Amino acid sequence: MAKAKETVSRTLIVALVLSIAFSVVVSTAAVMLRPAQIKNQNLDIKTNILSAAGLLEQGASAEQIEEQFGQFDVRLVNLDSGEFVEPASVGVQDPMKYDMYKAASDPQLSTNIPASEDKAGIKRRPNIAKVFTMSENGTVTRVVLPIHGYGLWSTLYGFISLEGDLNTIEGLGFYAHAETPGLGGEVDNPRWKKQWVGKEVYGGQLADPQIQLVKGGVGADAANKEHKVDALSGATLTSRGVQQLVNYWMSDRGYAPFLKKLREGEV
Numbered sequence: 481m482a483k484a485k486e487t488v489s490r491t492l493i494v495a496l497v498l499s500i501a502f503s504v505v506v507s508t509a510a511v512m513l514r515p516a517q518i519k520n521q522n523l524d525i526k527t528n529i530l531s532a533a534g535l536l537e538q539g540a541s542a543e544q545i546e547e548q549f550g551q552f553d554v555r556l557v558n559l560d561s562g563e564f565v566e567p568a569s570v571g572v573q574d575p576m577k578y579d580m581y582k583a584a585s586d587p588q589l590s591t592n593i594p595a596s597e598d599k600a601g602i603k604r605r606p607n608i609a610k611v612f613t614m615s616e617n618g619t620v621t622r623v624v625l626p627i628h629g630y631g632l633w634s635t636l637y638g639f640i641s642l643e644g645d646l647n648t649i650e651g652l653g654f655y656a657h658a659e660t661p662g663l664g665g666e667v668d669n670p671r672w673k674k675q676w677v678g679k680e681v682y683g684g685q686l687a688d689p690q691i692q693l694v695k696g697g698v699g700a701d702a703a704n705k706e707h708k709v710d711a712l713s714g715a716t717l718t719s720r721g722v723q724q725l726v727n728y729w730m731s732d733r734g735y736a737p738f739l740k741k742l743r744e745g746e747v
Contacts, residue, residue, distance in 0.1 A: 629725025
């Protein structure tokens with residue numbers, strides 16, 4: 481009986497020692513790999529920004545992506561006032577390190593959206609957003625804006641790029657979602673994304689956004705087709721979600737105050 485108890489004790493001790501050893505190894509590996517993970521995450525975001533702006537070269541190396549992305553100015557914007565704010569106001573020195581989606585979950589850094597106004601299905605909107613601008617001789621030539629909203633099964637996260645007129649779309653792309661492959665997942669289809677190029681968000685001087693995704697496709701003689709894109713075949717709810725999230729973020733509740741000030745040279 482004593483030998484049996486001793487065997488059980490030794491087994492438990494060995495199991496405990498091995499568990500501690502493996503925990504130390506896993507924790508150490510996680511700490512050592514964290515910088516590389518952050519670097520890769522940042523590179524992925526920069527790649528998607530360049531892609532939305534139509535600047536991503538096929539097969540570009542990490543060094544080339546970093547060099548191209550260096551053409552952008554990364555700024556933080558107060559969505560209510562439309563004015564730039566200093567990174568220190570949100571506790572960071574580098575604006576790239578500000579996480580607007582994490583801020584959206586903090587009641588002190590975000591605003592609750594009433595259900596009647598929450599067309600994008602995001603519930604809370606960060607007070608401060610991160611924007612990416614490119615200028616030439618002091619004139620803004622393009623602006624890339626983060627957007628997100630609910631589709632059918634998931635929240636879609638992406639970017640929309642505007643030309644220097646702050647109205648014409650250069651490109652749109654989503655880098656994270658869980659929509660149905662072959663249906664809502666066609667938001668990743670290059671042919672569908674290409675339809676957005678040259679479309680106009682607004683009908684006038686930065687008035688209400690007018691983007692529509694049309695079921696059955698946009699005919700050659702369709703009225704106001706400069707605001708219309710073919711809906712995703714067999715994905716009505718995802719299409720509706722994309723339409724609503726784009727219009728939400730381009731409205732006065734999103735980036736419109738900033739775009740108006742930028743157009744008027746007030747920021």
